[in-house]
Every structure is written in structure tokens, then in C-alpha cells.
Amino acid sequence: MRVTVDQSRCQGHALCTMHAPELFDLDGEGHAVVVADPVPGGLDQAAYDAEAGCPEEAITAEPRRPARTGQARS
Ligand code: F3S
Numbered sequence: 001m002r003v004t005v006d007q008s009r010c011q012g013h014a015l016c017t018m019h020a021p022e023l024f025d026l027d028g029e030g031h032a033v034v035v036a037d038p039v040p041g042g043l044d045q046a047a048y049d050a051e052a053g054c055p056e057e058a059i060t061a062e063p064r065r066p067a068r069t070g071q072a073r074s
Contacts, residue, residue, distance in 0.1 A: 001039045002062050003047045005032045009058035019053050020046035032058070 003023055005016075012030035016023070022043055024032045039047050039061075047061040 001044055001047060002037055003034055003039055003050065004060050004062075005034060006058045006060070007031055009056045010054075011056050011058075013055055015053045015055070016050040016059060019050040023047060024050060 005024070010031045012026065012032075014026060014030070014032070016032050017026060020043065023034060023036050023039060023046060025035045027033050036043070044061075048065045051059040051061040051065075
């Protein structure tokens with residue numbers, strides 16, 4: 001899988017570097033940059049967590065997280 005950062009949205013909140021330090025770092029201006037592309041095996045969940053945790057919705061993880069089935073437990 002891959003993650004990307006939309007630099008026009010990133011405001012430097014740095015939550016991504018806390019959720020997934022293996023995947024993101026900050027550049028000299030405090031904006032996130034991807035440091036592992038493609039995402040190494042085993043870090044898919046970290047990528048999704050970083051995507052969900054960015055308050056600016058600047059991160060995109062692909063392929064998209066599988067949708068929950070919504071099946072009710074009986
Ligand atoms: Fe930027 Fe979002 Fe990370 S604003 S620094 S991509 S948490």
C-alpha cells in the first residue's frame with residue numbers, strides 16, 4: 001500500500017509522526033513527508049491510523065480501508 005501527504009492541506013500538526021514514525025517525518029518547514037513508500041508490510045494499520053488522525057485530512061492511504069460489513073451480532 002501507499003500513503004501520500006497533500007502539502008496544500010498539511011498544517012504541521014505532527015500527529016502522523018506520532019501514529020506512524022516509521023512512515024512520516026517533518027521537513028524543515030514542519031510539514032509531513034512520507035519516508036517509506038511503499039508502506040512496509042505490517043504497517044498498514046499505522047498508515048490508516050495516521051490517515052484517520054490527521055485533523056486536516058491531508059493524508060491518503062491506498063488502497064482504502066475495507067468498509068465494515070455492519071453485520072449485527074445475534
Ligand atoms: Fe500534517 Fe496532518 Fe501530519 S497536518 S503533520 S499530515 S497530522
